[in-house]
Amino acid sequence: MTQAALPPKFEVHTVELVSVESSKITSVSLYSGRAEITRTYTLNVPTGQNQVKISGLPNVLDHSSLRVEGRGAAAIHGVTIASTPIPPIPSTSDALVALEHKQAKLNKAVARCQKAISSLETFVGSVIIGKYEAEGEKLDDKLLELEQLLKEVDKDIITERARLGGSNHRNHELGQTATISVFAETGGDIELVLIYAVDQANWSATYDIRVDMQTKEQPVALIYKAAIWQSTGESWEDVPLTLETVTPTFGMSLPELDPWRISVWKPSPPPGANVFSARAGFGGGGLKRQRMLRKSSAAFTAEDGEDFSDEAVGCALYCDEPPMQHMQLGIASQGAMSATYKVPGLISIPSDGQEHSVTIVQLQLDATMSRVSIPRAETRVHLKAKVKNASEYTLLSGNASVYVDGSFISKSSVPAVSPQESFECPLGLDPSIRLTYHPVEKKASKSGFYSKTATQTFTQRITIHNTRSIAIEDLKIVDHIPISEDAQITVKLVAPALTTPSNTGTLGGKGTRPDPVKVSEGVVAQWDGAEEAEAELTSLGKDGKLNWVCSVPAQGKVNLQLQWEVASPASITVTGL
Template identity: 65%
Template structure:
């Protein structure tokens, strides 16, 4: 049997060293709310037998527990380990740097010689005696001095520039040497994969790992067309993606996951709730030495606290605390309770920590518009929309920019919304709807023969004016009457006639209670009700307990409505009623 010439000798391992960002391609990235899962493919040649593949340059923020390896080719994966990349010794010099330093030294010495030559020329000129030199020779001496001095000056300027140029080259080489040891300080992990190849050839392995410092959040543009009768809402669902993992995602297929990886989701255990009679501890014997009274009280208090169970009198001693568990995180896969969004095409997200926006989808949605005002506090009218998510997309909570008829109105928050679920979206103030809250009208009187009482009557009028050319389908005006906190004071609502709220704080002129007469038609297009009557989950017995009531109005174009609320407060004659 002949041995393959290309096979390594027995017990010898063929080592293959790869740099991750240079020897691979990202084939997919799945971004979660607080991390990302990266898939990288590597293709390389192996030799028959045992091969050890060292892949350096992986991110420091890589979750070691999430790393897994898949492969293709006539080989078997024997094991995977990951550890920090050994830091190579810092190079302090190089042949190029030494040559530059030598050149710099020679230039400085040449500059020193030129400076000495210039000084010698000046000294020679100072030694000349004008009395011994004729006038005809003086011009020649001065001209020769100018020529020689100019040569020396030109040489000095040239040498100074050469010294600067060499210093720049030295700085560049020094920076290169310093950067060679830490140029990828964010990519300091190395994965070692054992591959046993049945034959020499090319194989492919895929690393799949999770990294921190990557996330995406939902943002929205909500555009409202007040003139549209159907689907007045255009919702632009966008994703703000950011990452600072150390590796740049260049032209990668990107998937956005709405699921949040979790841990520690075991069902909690409900311990038995035990009660018992508290037994006072036996007093301790007095100490032999005198103790100040303040110190004695402190000792007794501490003793009682130490002997008292944590749950108060009658509670058993608390069980011992459980041992803390180490946090174990793993990348969660897509399930039936989450949504996955595939970003069309390829996208690049650099490792800069900045938000990069992509559009997920644009939705045309239906909404029910409503107007709300609390004129006792503020006569301005607020507009809101109840938007139904009639799409197959799950909306994550995020910020929204709201535009009404093309104008920016406000910033709002969109909650987490599942398909077919509705949410409220405030649309700002509608200045075309004007409300006048008239001054409160008061009347006082007395009644009773033996037991005198004081009765005060109040009338509050509210005027609603719709100045728009379109009708308002639902305007809610919120107001309230006082509620009594004393049995001697009676508050009775006279108008609108609403059912008795079932408590002694407010009485009504109408009969019935609960949901028997929740809504009362006051006039054409106006219905009165206790606040909360439209809430399907509200307790009928709780309606009106806070004295709040609503007028729900339909206001025609250019129309006006007059609303009136009357109530009376009865109390003993000589009693001062606070709050009126």
């Protein structure tokens, strides 16, 4: 039986659609480096077997990710996808031919008008002046009109040529065609939903961090933004957008451990020797690509093939699915390692590869301010904040612009921060605190009768001046004393009088955390790192670093003193001091 003689129910009908013209994007889920697009098509199919061909899908579409869902009294039998042959570049069009013809006529008219004006000026001596003025004015007006028309035609020609080139460019970017076999018991409207993943789309977190130094409670306003770009070939026009913080991973199969072979060392052969060698092959477990698919009983993927029976793999299309709900601001889902954010309203992102900024949320956060200076290296005071993410939002790592009291201070970065975690944010320099690192004072002496010992005492003074009208709390000043690398040389800290865990009793390698030493009113000293809960206690002071934590009154000064002794046999010379 030939195809022409088949009953209507068994005839194969072809329905051709152009994706961007016949559908609308109803959802975009944007990951890092990848996006999942949901497109909805409404079409009319006759009774029987139908081949629905949807052209103009992006070249960056991941074929293995394509699946089809739908609604209506029909069943999907198969899905395939392939590249569409690119048509030749159109060099002209009927519109362009007409415009070029009009351009040529206008050029001739302009030339005639210019020639008429030139002739009139040549014979001006033989005509009445009044008549010359009247005729000349008419020709001038006509010439201006013709030149204006010529400019408009030139512009239209440029636009038409750009359209022809742009049409070909779009064909290059949207060169995939999906063919879907649909069997309809009865003719009528059905709805197909294509869900597919595309590359060339990305989003990254960016932040504005605004600090109000006059506010003690929640002094940090963190504006969490998304920088979005895509060059998939499809423009996302008025789409609901979901931002995913999880990064899809590929090749997560367990690696293989190759044999670890040893043998007797053999010298290299002399130059010029003819050497034959063989290498053992290394077995490699092929990386299996993890597909970014949501499994559904009402979905059919392009990998499932196309020649199947209704009973085996036909996917029913249901018409009672609930309508899409309006997206709201906030977190769509929250896991231990990732979160999903729904951007409020609808958003448009053209396929131009440019960054487009969207605000996710603005958070008011608590922060502990601190100031740190290392005057031996530089006498400037650095201001930083330890910010607690008390929100339910997962913060991705990203660049941040820092503003203090309304003024832009610096560019910084925010690390990946889970809810209830804290992170440190540098806030630039505090010019209101001035440090003076005085020249070191040195005294030398000798002792001993038979074996003389040379002792050198060093004193370093530091002056802190707070020029602000309010007191400064928790200013940390870090300095260090030298470390001996020879048993003949001993270094002893004199002031401040700090003890180490090894001096306060150790047991099983664990030391007792030494208390800070009060130096003066509002000033305590300790080994650097002692304030950190995870510090290795037995290593405190091994690097010679110590710090003072100071409270400096308004318009006041604080003086610090660091003193240490270096003792060695008088017969040797100590270097490095």
